[in-house]
Amino acid sequence: MASAVQIAAPTPLVPATPGLGERWQTLPGRTQAWAVVGVAALLAVLAFMWTGARDADYRVLFPGLSEKDGGQVIERLTQLNIPYKFTDGGSILVPAARVPELRMKLAAAGLPSASSAGYELMDKNSFGQTQGQERMKMQRVIEGELTTTIQSLESVKSARVHLALPNQNGFFREQQKPSASVVLTLHPGRTLDRSQIAGIVRVVSGSVPELAAKAVSVVDSTGALLSGAGDDDNAQGLDSQQLQFRREVEASHLKRVIALLEPVVGRDNVRASVSAEIDFNQVMQTAETYRPNQGADTRPAVREQRTQESVQPGSATPAGVPGATTNQPPVPATAPINAASQALQVAGGGNGAGVSSNREAATRFELDKTTTVTRNAVGSVRRLSAAVVVNHRASTDPRGKTSSAPLSEKEIEQLTALVQQGIGFNAERGDVVKVVNAPFRVETAPTAEVMPLWQQPWLLELLKSAAAPAALALVALVIILKLIRPALLAMLAKPEPAPGSQIDEVVADDVPKHLPALTAPRNTDKLEAARVMAKENPAAVANIVRGWVNGASA
Secondary structure, eight states, X not given: OOOOOOOOOOOOOOOOOOOHHHHHHHSOHHHHHHHHXXXXXXXXXXXXXXXXXXXXXXXXXXXXXXXXXXXXXXXXHXXXXXXXXXXXXXXXXXXXXXXXXXXXXXXXXXXXXXXXXXXXXXXXXXXXXXXXXHHHHHHHHHHHHHHHHHHTSSSEEEEEEEEEOOOOOSOXXXXXXXXXXXXXXXXXXXXXXXXXXXXXXXXXXXXXXXXXXXXXXXXXXXXXXXXXXXXXXXXXXXXXXXXXXXXXXXXHHHHHHHHHHHHHHOTTSEEEEEEEEEXXXXXXXXXXXXXXXXXXXXXXXXXXXXXXXXXXXXXSSOOSOSSTTTTSOOOOOOOOSSSOOOOOOOTTXXXXXXXXXXXXXXXXXXXXXEEEEEEOOTTEEEEEEEEEEEOOEEEEOTTSOEEEEOOOHHHHXXXXXXXXXXXXXXXXXXXXXXXXXXXXXXXXXXXXXXXOGGGOHHHHHHHHHHHHHHHHHHHXXXXXXIIIHHHHHHHHSOOOOOTTOSOOOXXXXXXXXXXXXXXXXXXXXXXXXXXXXXXXXXXXXXXXHHHHHHHXXX
16 A cells, blocks of 8 residues: 655745847847837927927017018027028027027127117228218218117117217307207007107217207107107297206196095096196396485485685786776675585786686595395296086986086086185186086997907917927827837737746546645746655655556556
């Protein structure tokens, strides 16, 4: 009787996993070819996406170039292999990362050439230059520098300056004064106020000798005259500071009028305008007044009195008319104090010695003197004019219906009195205040149609910008799923054992009853487990084989 043999459980063996190179070699040739094509296509798509993402952000290189300058810049960019784009305004766009580099390179090449040259012209002196050429070059230098200065303003897009500098001669009366014209092109939506225009005029007039500010004309791109003889404010001789002062005076009076009327008639029921005439003349007046002495004693006061008398002896020879008339006694003097004295005759006529006498008297009286110096204030209000429009009174009935009614005459008089007190009304200087009651027309703005979301411009622009990246991403996904994924799955799959390398399955009915059932792994693992068992316990394996033979023979 065969003894039972205890069989140890077999140790599972893990076969060596082949490498990726070996698995790649085992793939079919068609799968390998499609995988290579897929990887190459994927790399191309990724490179194109990276290049497009890098160059997607374009910035303005030079805005508003002319056709000539734009053609020169484009030719230079083509030589440098730089991608570029155009806009409707004549601007050239390049990748944002290369804007500073390209600006410096093009500036070194003298592009764009339309920029006005200033003192750079003085660096190029030609031999044999005439006086006329030198004068013209100096004029171009001044025009170029003024153009550069005016273009530095924020609202100015471009500018041109034309100077008329007449030739000076030796005759002062025949010398002509210079003049200037400035043509401005403003940025869209920008304007220049009075102070900025006056500043441009001052800059131009101050840069040319003997150029008056009134000889400078400023014109915009539409041909409208911004400053010159036709300007009302300039015709009045007001500068920017005086204009600003007048606006401040008008604004302060207008603010007071609105502050008084709004609590009475409502916030949106009043419109007002105040116009002020300001006297900027500076007048100094000196007056001297003479008048007699004042007081109880009206007699003039004597300031100085002077008397001068001279006597000269006469001749011993008798003189005069012979007879009794000459021998009469002298008559008393009757001349006034201030009159010239007459010569006195001595008694004795022509028989006695004659004496000549001269007397002078001068009297100066004291007079009052008053000296008055008057200096008028600068910027005094000469006249005020205020115009006020008040809306009709609105009322709502119990049913909710709104109606309007005009104000009464008494109410309009009260409002007029308020306005007069608010602006400091003075009838002597000719101030005018007019208050009118009229209904306001309220125009309802047409309601704009609400566009659906899929028609919004920003959404369409977003879809356009995202269409190309999304299409490239979809192509990359198709390449990965259809070409690369099958090869990867085939390489990562578990290899199947070769045919004939496994032990046939042991049937449980063929195993003797007194022996435990052998559980061995199938396929290659079963074969390896049987070999290990035969080496470790050959007696047990011999008994198993013997049992199989005995059972088969039975």
